[in-house]
Amino acid sequence: MRKLNLTIGILIISMQVFGSAAEKVVPVIPSPSIGLSTTEVLIIALLLFAAVLLLVTVILFNAFKVMIKVQADPSLFKKYEAPEALDYEEWLKQKNTKPNIWTKLLSLKPIEQEADMIIPHAYDGIHELDNPVPRWFNVLFYGSVIFAVGYIYYYHFADGPRQDQEYETEMVKATEDKRLFLAKAGEKFDENSIKVDATLVANGKAVFLANCVACHGEKGQGIVGPNLADEYWLHGGSVNDVFKTVKYGVPAKGMASWEKNLSAKNIAEVVNFIESLKGTNPANAKAPQGEKYVAKETDTVKNENTPKG
Ligand code: HEC
Numbered sequence: 001m002r003k004l005n006l007t008i009g010i011l012i013i014s015m016q017v018f019g020s021a022a023e024k025v026v027p028v029i030p031s032p033s034i035g036l037s038t039t040e041v042l043i044i045a046l047l048l049f050a051a052v053l054l055l056v057t058v059i060l061f062n063a064f065k066v067m068i069k070v071q072a073d074p075s076l077f078k079k080y081e082a083p084e085a086l087d088y089e090e091w092l093k094q095k096n097t098k099p100n101i102w103t104k105l106l107s108l109k110p111i112e113q114e115a116d117m118i119i120p121h122a123y124d125g126i127h128e129l130d131n132p133v134p135r136w137f138n139v140l141f142y143g144s145v146i147f148a149v150g151y152i153y154y155y156h157f158a159d160g161p162r163q164d165q166e167y168e169t170e171m172v173k174a175t176e177d178k179r180l181f182l183a184k185a186g187e188k189f190d191e192n193s194i195k196v197d198a199t200l201v202a203n204g205k206a207v208f209l210a211n212c213v214a215c216h217g218e219k220g221q222g223i224v225g226p227n228l229a230d231e232y233w234l235h236g237g238s239v240n241d242v243f244k245t246v247k248y249g250v251p252a253k254g255m256a257s258w259e260k261n262l263s264a265k266n267i268a269e270v271v272n273f274i275e276s277l278k279g280t281n282p283a284n285a286k287a288p289q290g291e292k293y294v295a296k297e298t299d300t301v302k303n304e305n306t307p308k309g
Pocket of ligand 1: 207208211212213214215216224225226228232233234235236242245246250253254255256258270271274289290
């Protein structure tokens, strides 16, 4: 009988030990960071590596190309021989056979042929050239004529949407896009959009126990860090202010910036947990520090109106 009692006793004790071990949460120690997660640094390193690899490949490829070319045709390295000098007339002929981009674009004829293009009449002694219409102009012109036929048919006979109807369709789509955007943005938390939300308190407590108790105490009563359960605040007592303090920290005073170690959602949760400590009057509370904060009616109203995201 005694043995049985002993066994049950040990069982109960061990259950408690296991229970408390499971409840205990490992504090997250803020580590110095360059603002990038390990994955991001890894991705950047890989990208750099890939870029270097590409560069080396291109250089090697070019080198091989030159080698093959030289092998196939060693004459490339023969001594340079100046081409025979042309006389002016010949040079001009060669030059004129190659029209430049400008003359091509405007379908201009070489100046030597202009004499053939003169239209026989003259006004005030001024002659006209019968320059051909450039092809691109004709394409544009006939193209727009064809387009106009289709346009008139679609909008005037086939009942295509009028401008005001198109406007309405787009507005409907924009409203839907906005709704989706806001729904998504609602999941993002920052110091402007944070709201008092009792559903976040439970998770917030876990975050608090894991990260903040060492300095603020299990009940937020304050140890090294200030009392978070009283009405006095060093950096403002509105949810927005508390969010800001937790997010950016007060590094000079020993309060870390938690931006890098907690997600915005975690911060919102822990802020709501702190909010829930209001008026709990924990034992061994640290003396108030800072100024008394009185919640304003406008706080929540203001938050409702500030755009999220
Ligand atoms: C290493 C100790 C330490 C840890 C850990 C710590 N804090 Fe602090 N915290 C401080 C100190 C010190 C201050 C006071 C800063 C000052 O004097 O300006 C402070 C200030 C604050 C304030 C502002 C209080 C006021 O009166 O305005 C809030 C809010 C706060 N901490 C929340 C948190 C939360 C939430 C966590 C956990 C995520 C946390 N702290 C973790 C040390 C700590």
